[in-house]
Amino acid sequence: MEAEIQTQIPGIDHVISEYSVGYLTHASKAYVEDPDPNAPSPLSEAAEAISSLLLSASGDFSSQNEEAIRNLITKFISSLSAANGVDPEMRQIPFAAKKLDHTIHVGSQRNISSTLGLSGVTVDLESANARKVESRVDRKKLEKAERKIRAKQEKKVMKNVEYEASRLLNLPDETQSYEEFFMAVNPLQLGSDSQSKSKDIKVDGIDVSISGKRILTDTCLTLAYGRRYGLVGQNGIGKSTLLRALSRREVAIPTHISILHVEQEIAGDDTPALQAVLDADVWRKHLLKEQEKISSELASIETERSSMADTSKDAIRLDEEREALDTTLTDIHSKLAEMESDKAEPRAASILAGLGFSPERQQFATKTFSGGWRMRLALARALFCEPDLLLLDEPSNMLDVPSITFLSNYLQTYPSTILVVSHDRSFLNEVATDIIHQHSERLDYYKGANFDSFYATKEERKKNAKREYENQMAQRAHLQAFIDKFRYNAAKAAEAQSRIKKLEKMPVLEAPESEYTVHFKFPDVEKLSPPIVQMTDVAFGYTKDMPLLRHVDLDVQLDSRIGIVGPNGAGKTTVLKLLTNQLEPTSGLISQHPRLRVGYFAQHHVDALDMSTSAVGFMAKKYPGRTDEEYRRHLGAFGITGMTGLQKLDLLSGGQKSRVAFACLSLTNPHILVLDEPSNHLDIEAMDALSDALRNFQGGVLMVSHDVTMLQNVCTNLWVCDKGTVEKFPGDVKAYKKKITSQANEAGVVTAH
Template sequence: MEAEIRAQIPGIDHVVSEYSAEYLNHASQLYTSDADANGQSPLDEAAVTISTLLASASGDLSDQNATTIRNLVEKFISRLSAADGLDGERRQMASTARKLDHAIQVGAQRNVSSTMGLTGGIVDLESANTRKVESRVDRKKLEKAEKKIQAKQDRKVMKNVEYEASRLLDQPDEAMSYEEFFMQVNPLQMGADQASKSKDIKVEGVDVSIGGKRILTDTTLTMAFGRRYGLVGQNGIGKSTLLRALSRRELPIPTHITILHVEQEITGDDTPALQAVLDADVWRKHLLSEQEKIVRELAELEAQRSSMADTSKDAEKIDKQREGLDASLSDIHGKLSEMESDRAESRAASILAGLGFSEERQHFATKTFSGGWRMRLALARALFCEPDLLLLDEPSNMLDVPSITFLSTYLQSYPSTLLVVSHDRAFLNEVATDIIHQHSERLDYYKGSNFDSFYATKEERRKTAKREYENQMVQRQHLQTFIDKFRYNAAKSSEAQSRIKKLEKMPHLEPPESEYTVHFKFPDVEKLSPPIIQMSNVSFGYDATKGPLISHVDLDVQLDSRIGIVGPNGAGKTTVLKLLIGQLQPSAGLISQNPRLRIGFFAQHHVDALDMNASAVTFMARSYPGKSDEEYRRHLGAFGITGTTGLQKMSLLSGGQKSRVAFACISLTNPHILVLDEPSNHLDIEAMDALSSALRAFQGGVLMVSHDVTMLQTVCESLWVCDRGTVEKFEGDVKAYKKRIQRQADEMGVVQRQK
């Protein structure tokens, strides 16, 4: 059986396939005379469970794959049933059971025949029931309660079905353009009454599941218009899933509230970057087109009307057409004015400049930009559209420190509602007015909190709940001990009864959640004699015709170094790292390193080095052989990959979990120097804290390129700025660097306004 599973699902972890086969075998040995409410035997239940497990383990969630796996499991069930020694007995029992021709109302029958199997004669039930007891149950209340429970269950089933087969599992229809999807999600609302409608959001009874995993259960989503919410929670909890559900209106958000989600990079074509941002506001583009069309039609009607007499029927008809077109044109003018259409181009150019696009690059075709710059364009388009609900998923992952500084400043004056998923503490402290904590399939709200105040309040809540729970457990134990001791003691029975009532009235407290902690640990480092790594007067350029990207760089990395490199994207930060580790060779200058040196390199796009079709344990055993599966799982546990997570296909892991696997792989090489390119991307806040602590405790050297202000402040002792072809030490900390960036941005803004 296990061999057939592995043949059907190549690459499945052997632990999963073995577990599935044994589960089915065990279920086939069980037998209950009464099936459950759904008429399922233990083997039927096992079939459903194993089908779901195998579909999830395969990584292919399509209906076709689910059907194939279900057919395979049903074949196993048939084989096991045929081999079951109880089959004959079950068939015999089934043959003796006979369905009655009609229902028998036992209480109303005076004579019941011996087919009931009670006696050989006639039984008078009415005479037997000499003492009748009236039911004390209020039937109307009971029926009302049952209907309420049934309605709630029906709603849950409906929602679960909707989300299990939800579009969350698929990307939008590839045939649907950005404009079509935008107009479908955000229907145009005309008329003055739209402005008076409330744009607050409150959705109760939210249930969301994806891939068989429950994300939210019977929770409430509440957002007040104009507030900026930071959505936080550990990796894999479902924050991005919630954002996608909102962006596609799979939660009942009123249609007059416009929604835009920055999730994917834009498709590159010949459209200039500035025009791509202007075109992002689909309804503005549509209204401008309609305005031109109506003005043209009015001009034609005016020309026709000028040659007609005022009393003619044709003139009256044209006048009515003109009145209708004038009304439509007035509505369009009102909507364009509301959109501030006349300021659109200057606003789009300002947003692009803040995100790092020079005036020249704003006119480059979108196809000329790399993936990271296209993500910036997607962000610029969303900021330009200014929807009523803006959804941002880890926006700082695609930005450098200067661009993050601009974005945080821009969002602080954002006029509508913002919901942002971020693990950047400094960014959340500057932007968020409220925090939503997603955990345990629910949402907790911290109003008027930035991240630091939320974290302190959350810890205080957790400690308070833990104290209350522990105190109640002590009280319960004390009462229960007295009850157990004196319950049947005549002298103490009244006191025992009093304590029983007190125990029953005591509110039931749920045990507090265990504290979520993550620990990273890098291995000890053997000492090396200097020099470790030195760059002396190094220059490098990808294209000789355009000159060097960086010139005359001098950098020295020792075993006690804690160096952070910052600067705008495209300035050459990652290039410096690749020169240091030997992936690139300098066009001039010298790079020397200790011959025994081992370097651990964390790439910004670390996912490219992982095999998404293998589990973390399988990948590590193949790439770093020599240990048992248990040792690999223990090693992954040191980086927060616990339980069966290490046995799942890596394609099913969240971005943060994949990052942890990459760090676990790096630590297996026992590096002397850690060279890290954007190590904080996708990690949740607890994991970032754990990584920062591990890097501080690491006995070797650390050189990192990062945009995360908190990590740079916590780990790095020296800051180097890569900009305008040079890499120079900055005399000051990250806060001083951000102030310098803001000052430069303000000066640039003054110059642009003067122009």
């Protein structure tokens, strides 16, 4: 049926055709035989609504098209009726197509589903579906029919239009290249008009849903140009979904405001890293080509014009062409000057250097870099493009401490608007000028606040709201008790009525939100006599002629709290793999206690999870011997509560998957926890819970982390892995960051815009 609709109405959005088929199929199953022969069936009602929708979507209201659509739907209904065992005489259901009540516009209204705003299709499915169709169904009979099918409806709820359209957020157009998507989302603004327009963003009445789950309801998005907003909220609340909706203009942001979202690593090819960053500014690349093309055309015109008389027709034509090309070339020169195109290459090189790319590595082909380095390239490209609205989703996850230091310094002088999702308190404290708290399907704004001041203000607001609510509830209970006692007492009737009026006039306060708390707990372990783990004069290299580590001496005990920091590629993860026997040293000795159990949390822990099963199912398969209820209780100790443990892992957020990985890790009952970037994807509450659990853990902890707050809260010793060695640092992580910043300034890496 859907293919036939596409054939009858070429270019129709697949969401409309899919919805039409689903609506009719659902209505056919809801058909209930009624003794009243004149009462229309639910299927006839559905047929009338769908015919109107398809006719409007086609834009062709001719009688021939109306007849074709009616025949198409009648044919489909006949097949549905036969399949569902409906009386053949009921198959031919009369209906008449009607025009929609009003013209539909996409993007300017709330509760509207769109198709990314790029395909040119502008049909408001929700308005079309919500239009009022006069019903002739007897109300009592309809209620009787609804009771009969309620059980079936509860088992299989028909997908609504909002869900189907919102699902497009997770359906990237694989046929679209980066350049095509960039130019479609960010149309070029030539001339002075775009410069005079405000780049503040204020959109009212936003509704965002994904996979049937409401993310935001009737919310206002307000972003003042030049401010740096930190978007915070618990795992799974929909922060990344909001960023994707903004990047695809699902939210009606004016087109003169350019947007760029750093979400996925770039595809590798033979392009050098520096050139890949330069090519990221698609319009600059396009304008340079146009400038060269127009300059060539003007030179040809000039040559041809020099041999003609000024009054000839051809000369006049060429003069007009030259004037038009000169105007276009002036606009291009103006736009390139606005972009500071002549300073592009040194700026790109400076950004890459700050993110850890040496001058030599900047000339390497992008395909030679690993996934983490490609993510850095994606970040470098976005910083280079300098869009009016820069969207960053947990940028510190892909960076080491030196690169995070560079990025925070760089963003503090960023001239446009930034909206960054991050769970790194230190990073938000340094970068954010304002905080947006996403919760309860809304956005709360904390102006002029970094993370620490936001958190203090939020807690104070929560206490005040709770106190006010409890006081009012007590007052209401007191009034109600008096009313109940004396309502029918003649002597007290007047006082009771007074209290009833007072109770009715009291404002209705919403109950305070339930406290969101996360608790991590690692199991107790038996004591072991030292030594536990020792690395003595260890050397390692993936190839014999290129040693990565040499002369490494490291000692880990049950009370150790060691943090390893250093630039990416220096060998931090290699040290952890040597300690966990995943790698053998080239030389030197690694000794372990014979009864030692080591729990290893990999940086890419998700790779070890089976996304097609639930957390409970995965744990039962990998760590058998317990009941499902015991697995669920164990997951609850790591913040995976309720039905979340029974959902497919693929549906969980990155932070929830991390919690599942920690729950699996604790089932091994380890003496030593070896953690590679444990804070990645965890929300702030979960990071606090993990820090508390690691401090209280009776075994040893050795972690590689870029999160300054976690390193400060957990680690008592700091080891720096750099230039082939691992050495103890005489200070805390703040002192290390200060040293890195000083070195970067001396090298001229941290530059102003």
